[in-house]
Amino acid sequence: MGRMEKLEAHQKGLLHRAFSVFILNSKGEMLLQKRASGKYHSPNLWTNACCSHPMPGEQTLQAAQRRLTEEMGFTCELKEIDAFVYKTEFDNGLIEHEFDHVLIGRYEGKISPNPDEVSEYRWVSISELNSLLSALEEEFTFWFLIAYPKVRKYLKA
Numbered sequence: 001m002g003r004m005e006k007l008e009a010h011q012k013g014l015l016h017r018a019f020s021v022f023i024l025n026s027k028g029e030m031l032l033q034k035r036a037s038g039k040y041h042s043p044n045l046w047t048n049a050c051c052s053h054p055m056p057g058e059q060t061l062q063a064a065q066r067r068l069t070e071e072m073g074f075t076c077e078l079k080e081i082d083a084f085v086y087k088t089e090f091d092n093g094l095i096e097h098e099f100d101h102v103l104i105g106r107y108e109g110k111i112s113p114n115p116d117e118v119s120e121y122r123w124v125s126i127s128e129l130n131s132l133l134s135a136l137e138e139e140f141t142f143w144f145l146i147a148y149p150k151v152r153k154y155l156k157a
Helices: 006-012 060-072 126-139 142-156
Strands: 016-024 030-035 046-048 050-052 078-089 095-106 118-124
Touching (some): 016 142, 095 142, 118 126
Antiparallel strands (some): 016 050, 078 095
16 A cells, blocks of 8 residues: 555556556457557557556556556447456566456557557457467466456356
8 A cells, every 4th residue: 555656666566556458449349459569568568558657546447447547549449347356477577466446448549559669559359369379378468368368258148
């Protein structure tokens, strides 16, 4: 409990809140983003539409909508479908120890990614994504590999 800059939390490996936003369209495709090369961890890896942390006093859903706009240039209605805790250390010594809320939304409109956050984006079918993960798992973020099966389970329910 408390407040801390996210870099300090990642340097100390302290448990903190985070969220992962997954966006689908009417074709059943999922929006993926490739993290920008300037990100301080996990640069140039594919992940879900948006991930981040709430600001002090900010509700998770509000934070997710804010960051979706900041990263991808749009917002939409989101729903929390799951949550999990994970801890991993990166090659640069930073440690993610997060209580990650998994949110899902649907969107059909224009995407205007922030180049400081996102180097590429693409819509992929679930079957294409499953194939990509089988062949290129190392090109995806650690948290995506944990959260994505929860989204698949939700979609099948």
